[in-house]
Amino acid sequence: MPELPEVEVVRRGLARWVRGRTITSVDVLDPRSIRRHGLGAEDFIGNLERATVLDVVRRGKFLWMPLAMEVSDGEGSDGVEPSGGSDGGGPLPDVILPGVALMAHLGMSGQLLMQDPHVPDEKHLKVRIRLSAAEGMPEQLRFVDQRIFGGLFVTALVPTPDGGPGGLGETPLPEIAEEAAHIARDPLDPYFSFEDFYRKVKSRKTGLKRVLLDQSVISGIGNIYADEALWRAGLHYARPTDTLRRADAERLVESARDVMTDALAAGGTSFDSLYVNVNGDSGYFARSLNAYGRTGEPCSRCAAAGLVSIIKREQFMNRSSHTCPVCQPRPRNGRW
DNA sequence: AACCCAACCTGGGTGC
DNA sequence: TGCACCCAGGTTGGGT
Numbered sequence: 001m002p003e004l005p006e007v008e009v010v011r012r013g014l015a016r017w018v019r020g021r022t023i024t025s026v027d028v029l030d031p032r033s034i035r036r037h038g039l040g041a042e043d044f045i046g047n048l049e050r051a052t053v054l055d056v057v058r059r060g061k062f063l064w065m066p067l068a069m070e071v072s073d074g075e076g077s078d079g080v081e082p083s084g085g086s087d088g089g090g091p092l093p094d095v096i097l098p099g100v101a102l103m104a105h106l107g108m109s110g111q112l113l114m115q116d117p118h119v120p121d122e123k124h125l126k127v128r129i130r131l132s133a134a135e136g137m138p139e140q141l142r143f144v145d146q147r148i149f150g151g152l153f154v155t156a157l158v159p160t161p162d163g164g165p166g167g168l169g170e171t172p173l174p175e176i177a178e179e180a181a182h183i184a185r186d187p188l189d190p191y192f193s194f195e196d197f198y199r200k201v202k203s204r205k206t207g208l209k210r211v212l213l214d215q216s217v218i219s220g221i222g223n224i225y226a227d228e229a230l231w232r233a234g235l236h237y238a239r240p241t242d243t244l245r246r247a248d249a250e251r252l253v254e255s256a257r258d259v260m261t262d263a264l265a266a267g268g269t270s271f272d273s274l275y276v277n278v279n280g281d282s283g284y285f286a287r288s289l290n291a292y293g294r295t296g297e298p299c300s301r302c303a304a305a306g307l308v309s310i311i312k313r314e315q316f317m318n319r320s321s322h323t324c325p326v327c328q329p330r331p332r333n334g335r336w
Numbered sequence: 337a338a339c340c341c342a343a344c345c346t347g348g349g350t351g352c
Numbered sequence: 353t354g355c356a357c358c359c360a361g362g363t364t365g366g367g368t
Contacts, residue, residue: 003362107362148346149344203337206339222361
């Protein structure tokens, strides 16, 4: 399912196709997919039509497109004139920065697809965004979502609390989409702070996987990469956070960064057609997973050491957790 | 603060 | 063939 590497694959694909293009019209085919836009479809569409996409930015699993608006003379607006913008009277339209972004979260099954108009609507097409014509570029950005856990909405851009860029984009802005401001930076973000992460982990009294999945502690990690990072680091999901040594935490963050970097290079993890990039292609990292989904199979690390150990699946936090009982042992006598 | 659970959804799978 | 049920899981929000 879409976790950081999958969302980053989508971000890169989108950036290539939509940066600098203007939204000409929007069809909301299922209002449930914009339910997080509290003001309804009409307002959602009104915020988007005639807006130009400045960039595609990601933090964790959140993806957003900062917007600019071109307005003809006399159009009322409470936007802000950008410095160095048109001073009026010239042939160029006035450009305003409305301080909003189009936010997308893929949830469990959301897809953002670039399509030509003649391609038939996908079965679960929810929102269609038509873009200004451009040579050799698809004209539609489609949001397709089978399970409707994901969605699109318009959100304000606010100053980034730590002063760095709001997230990873082509031309990073010092603002962040308001609805993503509560989550921590992800391990692929150059401004990620290990010290912040470690302080938060040590201040909690809970199981290790719980903080890995807590987007306000470290973002971008979901159930798949949590299991993979823990396996790589040789740590158990129920390890009490307050006993975690600095070296363990460093190894864990490195493991998470490594596995997600590898997954990104492979185009992400696809188990079925639910995760695809903007061109509809699957990633092939699923074959490189060592723990997730490998219940009953030998642990590859143990096998390499001449040991026999079988990956097991257990319930933790109401979801499946996959571990090797030999190289990720549970505590004995409460000691780790 | 930590933890649990419900809600939001569909489709694929299994058991009867 | 059909029906009931379970499962997959990201995020929010409410309750304890």
